[in-house]
Every structure is written in C-alpha cells, then in structure tokens.
Amino acid sequence: MQEFQTNKANLTQARLQETRIHTLGDGEVRVKVDRFAFTANNITYAVMGDQLRYWQFFPPNGNEPEKWGIIPVWGFGDVVESNSDALPVGDRLFGYFPPANELIITPKRVTQTSLLDGSVHRAELPPGYNLYQRVNHERGYDRAHDDQRMLLFVLHLTSFCLHDLLKGNDWFGAEQVLIISASSKTSIGLAYGLADDKDAPHVIGLTSNRHVDFVQSIDAYDSVLSYDTLEQIDATKPTVIVDMSANTDVLSRLHRHLGDNMRYTSNVGLTHWDEPRHTEGIIQARSQQFLRPVMYSNV
Structure with a gap:
C-alpha cells in the first residue's frame, strides 16, 4: 500500500511511502480509493494544515511522521472489505480521502445515504469532513459525473x-x-x-x-x-x-x-x-x- 506524503515545511517536496496492509478490527471497513481531485484548494489545506488541523485527518505512516503529512483530497472510494454490519462490501463513497491506495474507516451514524467516520483520531475534527455519501443510494447518481463532483463540490x-x-x-x-x-x-x-x-x-x-x-x-x-x-x-x-x-x-x-x-x-x-x-x-x-x-x- 502506498501513501503520497508531503514535507510539511516544504510543500515542493513529496514522497511515495510504502506501508503495510492494515488488518481490520471490529467495526472497521477498508475503502479502496478509486479517484480524487487535486486543486489549489488542496494547497490551502497544506498551507493551513497546522492552524486548521488538516494534517490530523490522515496521520502518515513511515519514518519521520512529524516531518511528513498527508494532504486531504476529495474523491470516491469503494468498500472492498467490511467488519461492519452497517456498511457492506460494494458500497461506493464520496468524501474526504488521503491520496493513497486505501482508507480504513469506522462507520457510525450510518443512514441509507451517508455515514460518519468514527475513527478515534478524527473525533475532534470538523464533522463535515468526516461525512461520506453512499452514492449508490442517491437518486439519479451517475458515475459519469464523478470527476465534476469531486472537482467542484467542495x-x-x-x-x-x-x-x-x-x-x-x-x-x-x-x-x-x-x-x-x-x-x-x-x-x-x-x-x-x-x-x-x-x-x-x-x-x-x-x-x-x-x-x-x-x-x-x-x-x-x-x-x-x-x-x-x-x-x-x-x-x-x-x-x-x-x-x-x-x-x-x-x-x-x-x-x-x-x-x-x-x-x-x-x-x-x-x-x-x-x-x-x-x-x-x-x-x-x-x-x-x-x-x-x-x-x-x-x-
């Protein structure tokens, strides 16, 4: 599994960090990141990463974690493994992701159309960024419009x-x-x-x-x-x-x-x-x- 990480002190430096595959715990779900947008908005996340806690959403793996950070992105992912009765394999999610191969979430407040990630490290972060839409359950959802949505929604x-x-x-x-x-x-x-x-x-x-x-x-x-x-x-x-x-x-x-x-x-x-x-x-x-x-x- 790979993560795209950025030097928090020098945003022009980045690395692809190999990480181990996480074994799911009780209630956890593995989401395979399918696609995401990267715009000037994401640079704002990085520049304001400490002040507005954007670096805290996805803690980096690998050496020197205090030096490197993961810039959040908006995109789509598919549930490929689930230990949660509320979120089955095959669900497609739109929301806040790391630029990585996958994201592990702990679904809570699951409805037919949305859920929150209840992971402990995200508990005190703004809940709007912890919200994921279950797009397969949306009326009129069309995968052909995914690129426009992840680019323009936020x-x-x-x-x-x-x-x-x-x-x-x-x-x-x-x-x-x-x-x-x-x-x-x-x-x-x-x-x-x-x-x-x-x-x-x-x-x-x-x-x-x-x-x-x-x-x-x-x-x-x-x-x-x-x-x-x-x-x-x-x-x-x-x-x-x-x-x-x-x-x-x-x-x-x-x-x-x-x-x-x-x-x-x-x-x-x-x-x-x-x-x-x-x-x-x-x-x-x-x-x-x-x-x-x-x-x-x-x-």
Missing part, C-alpha cells in the same frame, strides 16, 4: 458559505463586492450566486491581464478589472473584499486605495501561497480568515 460549497457569510452580515454595509482571483472556480461559484441574488451589491471581479477576457466571457460579474487597473475602482463606495489569492501586494494596494471604505476582507484562498507575504498597508482590524469548518460543523 469549491462550490465554499462559494455557498461565502455568499451566506456576506448576506448574513448585510454585506457588511458594502455597496460593492470585490472578488480577487476572479477566474478561480470558487470565485466563479460565488459570483454566480451573487448574480442570482437580487439584494446583492455590485460585484467586481479582479484578475490577471491574461484572464480578463475569460472572466468577462462567463458573464457572472457586473464588471471585471485587471490587477493593473484596480485603482479604477470607486473608492467612495463602501466595499467588501473576498480574497482567494493571498496576494498581499494586491490586497495592500486595495486597502490603501479604499481606505475607510474598506469595510471587511474575507481571506479565503492561497493561490499565491509561494509568494512573499507582508502586512504593510493591510487593514488587519477589518480582515478575517474565512473558516469553512466553523460554518460546516452542524452535521
């Missing part, structure tokens, strides 16, 4: 939660919403959600020069600007920022440009995780890291 869940955050706080008093890294899948999901909300403020997408035409073509934003032209944004209007990039150069320029009218910034993604970061010019008192686990914990 990203559009984040989009939904961001929309809920903004709307639930009355848009933080803003008259316009700025979305940084507007070409990202999570940004696009949020933009479409805001476009469908008649109460939403004006939505501006910020992106690189090479992505401007694409972002304009999806017709989800009220207007689109490149990072080079962000000073064209009307600084007299109260503004809320959703930052998918962690590009602190862009963020500091925006905060300086908007001044007191920068009402709130939600720091979401880390698409620029490998670039130098600074806080100069950033209004930290009105900025907050977006924590989906908090919003996705009432499973």
Whole structure:
C-alpha cells in the first residue's frame, strides 16, 4: 500500500511511502480509493494544515511522521472489505480521502445515504469532513459525473458559505463586492450566486491581464478589472473584499486605495501561497480568515 506524503515545511517536496496492509478490527471497513481531485484548494489545506488541523485527518505512516503529512483530497472510494454490519462490501463513497491506495474507516451514524467516520483520531475534527455519501443510494447518481463532483463540490460549497457569510452580515454595509482571483472556480461559484441574488451589491471581479477576457466571457460579474487597473475602482463606495489569492501586494494596494471604505476582507484562498507575504498597508482590524469548518460543523 502506498501513501503520497508531503514535507510539511516544504510543500515542493513529496514522497511515495510504502506501508503495510492494515488488518481490520471490529467495526472497521477498508475503502479502496478509486479517484480524487487535486486543486489549489488542496494547497490551502497544506498551507493551513497546522492552524486548521488538516494534517490530523490522515496521520502518515513511515519514518519521520512529524516531518511528513498527508494532504486531504476529495474523491470516491469503494468498500472492498467490511467488519461492519452497517456498511457492506460494494458500497461506493464520496468524501474526504488521503491520496493513497486505501482508507480504513469506522462507520457510525450510518443512514441509507451517508455515514460518519468514527475513527478515534478524527473525533475532534470538523464533522463535515468526516461525512461520506453512499452514492449508490442517491437518486439519479451517475458515475459519469464523478470527476465534476469531486472537482467542484467542495469549491462550490465554499462559494455557498461565502455568499451566506456576506448576506448574513448585510454585506457588511458594502455597496460593492470585490472578488480577487476572479477566474478561480470558487470565485466563479460565488459570483454566480451573487448574480442570482437580487439584494446583492455590485460585484467586481479582479484578475490577471491574461484572464480578463475569460472572466468577462462567463458573464457572472457586473464588471471585471485587471490587477493593473484596480485603482479604477470607486473608492467612495463602501466595499467588501473576498480574497482567494493571498496576494498581499494586491490586497495592500486595495486597502490603501479604499481606505475607510474598506469595510471587511474575507481571506479565503492561497493561490499565491509561494509568494512573499507582508502586512504593510493591510487593514488587519477589518480582515478575517474565512473558516469553512466553523460554518460546516452542524452535521
């Protein structure tokens, strides 16, 4: 059995670790990992691995376990061996997996369509990440759509939660919403959600020069600007920022440009995780890291 492990201190280093086959205990189930998606979202899991406990979901095997970690992924797996009366061989699951050949789970709260992994090391982690869907029991499940689901489900869940955050706080008093890294899948999901909300403020997408035409073509934003032209944004209007990039150069320029009218910034993604970061010019008192686990914990 193999695990794909990443050096927690240097995400550009990885290894395939051979591990022994685990003998199932009472109530345990062996799930063969079939397929999974790996996107910029998974890099966020790694960068925030200690702060948000992502490294704890799948403890690594092999030497130097304190050095290496397993980045969680979203995907599908099939039950190939079961010591649980509630979950038979042949069930297909969608949920949180390690990039490995298999995952051992201890099913609890099993219903016809879902279950939670009750493994001891996951007991104190956000339950939304411990939830698995029994997809063979879903009405209309089509295996042909697995790739789209594992790629987009969690990203559009984040989009939904961001929309809920903004709307639930009355848009933080803003008259316009700025979305940084507007070409990202999570940004696009949020933009479409805001476009469908008649109460939403004006939505501006910020992106690189090479992505401007694409972002304009999806017709989800009220207007689109490149990072080079962000000073064209009307600084007299109260503004809320959703930052998918962690590009602190862009963020500091925006905060300086908007001044007191920068009402709130939600720091979401880390698409620029490998670039130098600074806080100069950033209004930290009105900025907050977006924590989906908090919003996705009432499973």
